[in-house]
Amino acid sequence: MxxxxxxxxxxxxxxxxxxxxxxxxxxxxxxxxxxxxxxxxxxRPSASPTPVWDTSPASLAAVGDSITRGFDACSVLTDCPEVSWATGDSGEVNSVAVRLLGAKAATHSWNYAVTGARMADLPAQMARAAARRPTLVTVMAGANDACRVTAEAMTPVADFRAGFEEALRTLRRTAPKAQVYVASVPDLKRLWSQGRTNVLGKQVWKLGICPSMLGDADALDSAANLRRETVRQRVEDYNTVLEEVCAEDARCRFDGGAVHAFRFGTDQLSHWDWFHPSTNGQARLAEIAYRRITARGA
Structure with a gap:
């Protein structure tokens, strides 16, 4: 049992x-x-993460130097913001703002660039831009840090880095979700080699345009070559800084050196100084920026 x-x-x-x-x-x-x-x-499928980069921003603010102001593109030693690659309204340029915003470009884009500005000036410009709460900020700065009275007077690389980092911190304090497109510094030595064949352009250079690179434009002695090579290397160092600092910000895109690599020809250079971009050159800069901003992959 x-x-x-x-x-x-x-x-x-x-x-x-x-x-x-x-x-x-x-x-x-x-x-x-x-x-x-x-x-x-x-x-249950996992929710798709919200993409950090929006290829269709709703507003745009530009900061930087004379290139973004369209300097010497329309008349000698004068800003011409209507042909700016970033915010201009000229049909010949088809600026980034026009491409992205269409009819809203006139009321939803702002140009805070200043001719002659250096990286140390960028935080103040960025503060003005951030106050607009833009969804995209374009940056093109650094040429004037290399274009000094002498090569020895160029902005030290460490100071250039500190200025750019401070500019991004300034933006993030007010507009933490704003996207940033950063253009590389153009190849100043190539611009010298293109413009030095123009007699009028060299006369304008003597008025004080980028002396460290353009001074004694026809000199080819060892001292002149060393000076220009020193400036060329500093520009490359600046571009390395722009790339590295931008890479630390999830909402920042560097152009990958596209502007620096662009081979400006005589059609793309101002016929007033043969150094700054012409209207045609501004259009090419707009194309480069638009492709990078709207690219799906980082």
């Missing part, structure tokens, strides 16, 4: 285990291996 009772209890235990196993351990809350809770988690 005791043996029969013992066998009965064993059979009941095995039966209970089988039932619980077939139920997927629902008696324990449905979260065991193979339970309905686990099946639901596997079946």
């Amino acid at each position: 005791r043996k029969r009772s013992h066998r009965s209890r064993a059979v009941a235990a095995v039966t209970a285990a089988v039932v619980l196993g077939a139920a997927g351990c629902d008696a324990l809350g449905g979260d065991g291996p193979g339970g309905s809770g686990a099946r639901e988690r596997k079946a």
Whole structure:
């Protein structure tokens, strides 16, 4: 009798285990291996993360130097913001603002660049831009840090980095989600090599345009070559800084050196100074920026 009772209890235990196993351990809350809770988690698709970069920003603010102001593109030694690659309204340029915003460009884009500005001036410009709460800020700065009276007077690389980092911090304090497009510094040595064949351009250079590179434009002695090579290397160092600092910000895109690599020809250079971009050159800068801003991949 005791043996029969013992066998009965064993059979009941095995039966209970089988039932619980077939139920997927629902008696324990449905979260065991193979339970309905686990099946639901596997079946439910995970939400797609919100993309950090928006290829269709709703407003734009530009900061930087004379290039973004369209300097010497329309007349000698004069700003011409209507042909700015970033915010201009000229149909010949088809600026980034026009391409991205269409008819809203006139009311949703702002140009805070200043001719002659250096990287140390960028935080103040960025503060003005940030106050607009733009969804995109374009940056083109650094040429004037290399274009000094002498090569020795160029902005030290460490100071250039500190200025750019401060500019981004200034933006983030007011507009933490604003996207930033950063253009590389143009190849100033190539601009010298293109413009030095123009007599009028060299006369304008003597008025004080980028002396560290353009001074004594026809000199080809070892001292002149060393000076120009020093400026060229500093520009490359600046571009490395722009790339590195931008890479630390999830909402920043560097142009990958596209502006620096662009081979400005005589059609793309101002016919007033043969150094700054002409209207045609501004259009090419707009194309480069637009492609980078609207690219799907980082």
